[in-house]
Amino acid sequence: MLTTRFTELIGCALPLQQAGMGGVATADLARAVSEAGALGMIGAAMVPAAQLAQTLVDLPSPVGVNFLMPFVDTDAVEAAAGAATLVEFFYGDPDPALVERVHKNGNAKAAWQVGDADEARRAEQAACDLIVAQGVEAGGHVRGTIGLLPLLDGVLDAVGDQIPVVAAGGIGTAKAVKAVLAAGADAARIGTRFVAAEEADTHPEYAQALVDAGPDDTVLTTAFGVMWPDAPHRVLKSCVDAAGQFAEGDAVGELVMGEVRMPLPPFAVPCPGRTTTGTVKAMALYAGQSVGAVTKRQPAVEIVRELTADL
Numbered sequence: 001m002l003t004t005r006f007t008e009l010i011g012c013a014l015p016l017q018q019a020g021m022g023g024v025a026t027a028d029l030a031r032a033v034s035e036a037g038a039l040g041m042i043g044a045a046m047v048p049a050a051q052l053a054q055t056l057v058d059l060p061s062p063v064g065v066n067f068l069m070p071f072v073d074t075d076a077v078e079a080a081a082g083a084a085t086l087v088e089f090f091y092g093d094p095d096p097a098l099v100e101r102v103h104k105n106g107n108a109k110a111a112w113q114v115g116d117a118d119e120a121r122r123a124e125q126a127a128c129d130l131i132v133a134q135g136v137e138a139g140g141h142v143r144g145t146i147g148l149l150p151l152l153d154g155v156l157d158a159v160g161d162q163i164p165v166v167a168a169g170g171i172g173t174a175k176a177v178k179a180v181l182a183a184g185a186d187a188a189r190i191g192t193r194f195v196a197a198e199e200a201d202t203h204p205e206y207a208q209a210l211v212d213a214g215p216d217d218t219v220l221t222t223a224f225g226v227m228w229p230d231a232p233h234r235v236l237k238s239c240v241d242a243a244g245q246f247a248e249g250d251a252v253g254e255l256v257m258g259e260v261r262m263p264l265p266p267f268a269v270p271c272p273g274r275t276t277t278g279t280v281k282a283m284a285l286y287a288g289q290s291v292g293a294v295t296k297r298q299p300a301v302e303i304v305r306e307l308t309a310d311l
Helices: 005-010 027-035 049-057 074-081 096-104 117-125 148-159 174-182 204-212 237-243 300-307
Strands: 016-018 040-043 063-068 086-090 109-114 130-134 165-168 187-190 218-221 233-236 253-257 260-264
Touching: 016 027, 016 040, 016 300, 027 040, 027 063, 027 300, 040 049, 049 063, 049 074, 063 074, 074 086, 074 096, 086 130, 096 109, 109 117, 117 130, 117 148, 130 148, 148 165, 148 174, 174 187, 174 300, 187 300, 218 237, 233 237
Parallel strands: 016 187, 040 063, 063 086, 086 109, 109 130, 130 165, 165 187
Antiparallel strands: 218 233, 253 260
8 A cells, every 4th residue: 555644644554534524524434434544533523522532432543533613622622632643623723722732632643624825834833743735626614715736736835845735625536536646645535425424424315415416516605604604615506505495593404412402593504414304405415526426325444445446
């Protein structure tokens, strides 16, 4: 298998990272991806520190944890730093204090996902060990405004050989993985393909919508801004239209988290998990422009094997 600065830093066999998608990237998915030789990630937005610490106890190494800056909990960051291989941050200016907190509370490496070269420089200056460059093709919340390849060029020029760089956004096939590695990335980061993994906490209707969609069926929007306003994100066009059929004050469904049941208003941020009820097609169906590569729901190990077949 191909050895890169990413595989050496993380200690995994493959230069492949699963995106830490909030609500979808659960412990089961992270475990399956890590056991397949890549880096599995947990999405830790709004996960209590004690719960996160307990989850990480049972997971194989390497494993990473993703935090969204608008919802970051420093106690949870410390819990992740004490048990995870990688602690990753997204959607905020690189914060040296947070990076230092990661390094002080365990052996974890710190990463920042960026949307432009200037943000990459600030991540390097904040002492991050790894940078993820996210192109505008990505599904979910999107930080930058340009395509992955020109962004990757700019980020690589900005940080030089000082820090490994992972390419993210619109990567869904083995050819695409190989292309970004040839373009200078140290690994590829995959989101949409893993939303359709059997181990992901994805509602069956959401997974089927991905299977049925093509690359022209996504849109970059700020529509799903309830709970997180003015944050661009890429979803299936169909869910924007479906959510627009609901009136203000309606509920499109109900989100179930353990014993907690929460009504979902139209254009709420959470995507539908297995236990979500209601009109799934009108919820946030995050998807990147690689969605055409999703042809079926399958085990994560098969996805990893397909994506790395040419390495």
